[in-house]
Amino acid sequence: MKLDGRLVAASYRNELKSEIENIQNTKGIQPCLAVILVGDDPASQVYVGGKIKACQEVGILSMEFRFPVGVEKEKLQKKITELNEDPNVHGILVQLPLPHHLDESEVISWISPKKDVDGLTSENMGLFWRGQPRVVACTPLGVMKILEYYDLNVSGMKAVVVGRSNIVGKPMALLLQNAGATVSVCHSKTEDLKFYTQNADIVVAALGRPQFLKKEHFNKNALVVDVGMHRVISTGKLCGDVDPEGLEGWIKAITPVPGGVGPMTITMLLHNTLRLATLF
Numbered sequence: 055m056k057l058d059g060r061l062v063a064a065s066y067r068n069e070l071k072s073e074i075e076n077i078q079n080t081k082g083i084q085p086c087l088a089v090i091l092v093g094d095d096p097a098s099q100v101y102v103g104g105k106i107k108a109c110q111e112v113g114i115l116s117m118e119f120r121f122p123v124g125v126e127k128e129k130l131q132k133k134i135t136e137l138n139e140d141p142n143v144h145g146i147l148v149q150l151p152l153p154h155h156l157d158e159s160e161v162i163s164w165i166s167p168k169k170d171v172d173g174l175t176s177e178n179m180g181l182f183w184r185g186q187p188r189v190v191a192c193t194p195l196g197v198m199k200i201l202e203y204y205d206l207n208v209s210g211m212k213a214v215v216v217g218r219s220n221i222v223g224k225p226m227a228l229l230l231q232n233a234g235a236t237v238s239v240c241h242s243k244t245e246d247l248k249f250y251t252q253n254a255d256i257v258v259a260a261l262g263r264p265q266f267l268k269k270e271h272f273n274k275n276a277l278v279v280d281v282g283m284h285r286v287i288s289t290g291k292l293c294g295d296v297d298p299e300g301l302e303g304w305i306k307a308i309t310p311v312p313g314g315v316g317p318m319t320i321t322m323l324l325h326n327t328l329r330l331a332t333l334f
Contacts, residue, residue, distance in 0.1 A: 055307040056314075057279075059196070062203045063317035067112050070324055074113040077332060085331035086115040087145040087171065087323075088137045092130065092156065093123035097285075098149050105147070108320045114327055117143070123153050130156070131164050138166040144331035145171035147323065150221075168334050171326040174221065182225065185232075188333065189326040194226040196318030197258065197279050198233070200309065206277060209234030214250045216240045216267065216295070217260035222281055226258050247271070265297035269304060278308040281315050 077083045087109055091102050102118065109116035119133055137143050146169045152158050162170075167177035173189040181188050201208060213235040217223035223239060231237045240250050241261075248271055251257050256277040259267050264284040272278060282295030294311030301308060309315050 057200050057204055057307050057309045059200055059309060059314040059317045062200050063321040066199060066321050070328060071112040074328060083331055084115050085328050086143050087147060087327045088117040088143050090119045090148045092121045092125055093153050102149055105320055105323060108324055112324055114324060127156055134164045138169060143169065145169055145327040147171050169330060171323055171330060189329055191221055191225040192322035192326065193222050193281060193315060193319045194229050196315055196322045197226060198229050200318055208256055211235045211255035212253060213237045213256045214240055214254040215258045215260065222260040226260065259295035261295050263295055264293050266295055268297045269300040272305050274304055275306040278305050280309050280311050283311060283316060
């Protein structure tokens, strides 16, 4: 079974659109997201374009600010400070990755925690780990919404998250744990990865290596969530961290690439923008 992220995203965006119309009519609030893009990375430009289009779809005002690849950090910081101080802007997103001369952690620290739609500032990460989240990282939250939509209760399951990044792996593990799963986090230093994945009821692949996990990594009837997104140079097609060959009829369900987690990541960005607009 394919867990269709596009279907889930469409359903959730309809709900968001209704909520946004309601707060506009009752409170006069127009949710607004400011997106900052540094450089001319083709993939980042596509991602930003998708986010701007999604904002328009649900009624969120979007603002886009583009800077050349060699922008001085002081100029970028000045713009973020201006957006922090603008009462009409509710969310700020800096598209990652950034050029090498800019430190991602430093740039993220410039964003006001009250406008941090990715949940990556120290304050928001701390609130999340304390169990009092203001916003939750978009991709892990999107995964949980997919599971919820398909009525896949992970309580009591053995879960494995492959990858330990701050933006996906770590928050994903905590969300699964909070939902009642027993969670193992695997990474590049894990010995005998198959031991963990073959014994898991649900595997979340977020390791950033194209088609690395194959049929032999999963037991029959496993749930597989593929967070990866890569473009195959020879064909131009997109693929994930999981090789789909031989999985049909073997595993219980999988999120396809494309059309799985990706649409939900953007949808949760909209969700977080609305949340910040109503919190402050």
